[in-house]
Amino acid sequence: AAGVIQSPRHLIKEKRETATLKCYPIPRHDTVYWYQQGPGQDPQFLISFYEKMQSDKGSIPDRFSAQQFSDYHSELNMSSLELGDSALYFCASGRVAYNEQFFGPGTRLTVL
Amino acid sequence: GQQLNQSPQSMFIQEGEDVSMNCTSSSIFNTWLWYKQDPGEGPVLLIALYKAGELTSNGRLTAQFGITRKDSFLNISASIPSDVGIYFCAGLSTSGTYKYIFGTGTRLKVLA
Numbered sequence: 001a002a003g004v005i006q007s008p009r010h011l012i013k014e015k016r017e018t019a020t021l022k023c024y025p026i027p028r029h030d031t032v033y034w035y036q037q038g039p040g041q042d043p044q045f046l047i048s049f050y051e052k053m054q055s056d057k058g059s060i061p062d063r064f065s066a067q068q069f070s071d072y073h074s075e076l077n078m079s080s081l082e083l084g085d086s087a088l089y090f091c092a093s094g095r096v097a098y099n100e101q102f103f104g105p106g107t108r109l110t111v112l
Numbered sequence: 113g114q115q116l117n118q119s120p121q122s123m124f125i126q127e128g129e130d131v132s133m134n135c136t137s138s139s140i141f142n143t144w145l146w147y148k149q150d151p152g153e154g155p156v157l158l159i160a161l162y163k164a165g166e167l168t169s170n171g172r173l174t175a176q177f178g179i180t181r182k183d184s185f186l187n188i189s190a191s192i193p194s195d196v197g198i199y200f201c202a203g204l205s206t207s208g209t210y211k212y213i214f215g216t217g218t219r220l221k222v223l224a
Contacts, residue, residue: 004154033211042200042214043155056211090154099143099162099204101212103154 002026004093004104012110013081021076021107025093031055032074033092033101034066043090049074050096081111115139118201118215125191126223133199133218134185141203144184145212146175149198158199159186191222 005024013019025032031050035043036059045058049068060066063081068074078085089107094100118135125131135144143162147155159170161177161184168175174187184203188195201215 031210042217045211045214048211050210058211088152092154096210100157100160101145101202102157103147105154106152108152 004091004102006089006091006104006107008107009105010108010110012112014112015081015083017081017111019078019081019109021078021089021091021109023074023076023091023093023104025072025074025091026102029072029093029095029102031094031096031101032068032072033094034060034074034076035090035092035103037088037090037106039087046076078109083111085109086111116201116203116213116215118218120218121216122219122221124221124223127191127193129191131188131191131195131220132185133220134183135201135203135215136183137203137213138182139203140181140206141213142181142206143204144175144177145202145204146173146184146186147200147202149200149217151197155200188220191220193222193224196220196222 007022033048034046037043046060047066048056052068063079066076092101092103116135146158149155159175164181166177172189198217200217202212
């Protein structure tokens, strides 16, 4: 079965640089979620999209932005990176009608 | 805001033993999801619960949606070494937005 695809899987950036993370949801899923997970922490909700429209916002810094495109893939843009942004970033997708959520393998971002 | 208390935080058990963990909240949830996460990987959906009182099994796993809709538990029977990992509960918020609240995780270690 198809799963959520994330790229890149690993990313190393310098402070103050910009990063773009990509997410390709499971086909026919109408909702995409982004999470940030620090070491030893539970996933923290950043932002979600339903049918390409932003549906909810969590603890997403103003330096971050995200969008979902016409082909349903989503991108998380992170600017002015800080050391504290180093974390695992997960994308998840699901169908609202089924109250489900499936995670991708994550992108490990390291900010030096 | 809505919070989930997950317990225990960590468990060390012998192979073959049964395991029980739970999530509680002061808020009501419409859906409970249980995930297992291996280090550096994305959470994998184990069981989804949609109705108060619902009891669902997936192999050696059994989960229940509490009658009050404020709690859920996960049982693992006859644990094996590959059950090692972090288990998260996630509740679907009823606060007017469509997002999941995560528990703090239960770290399970199985001693052979």
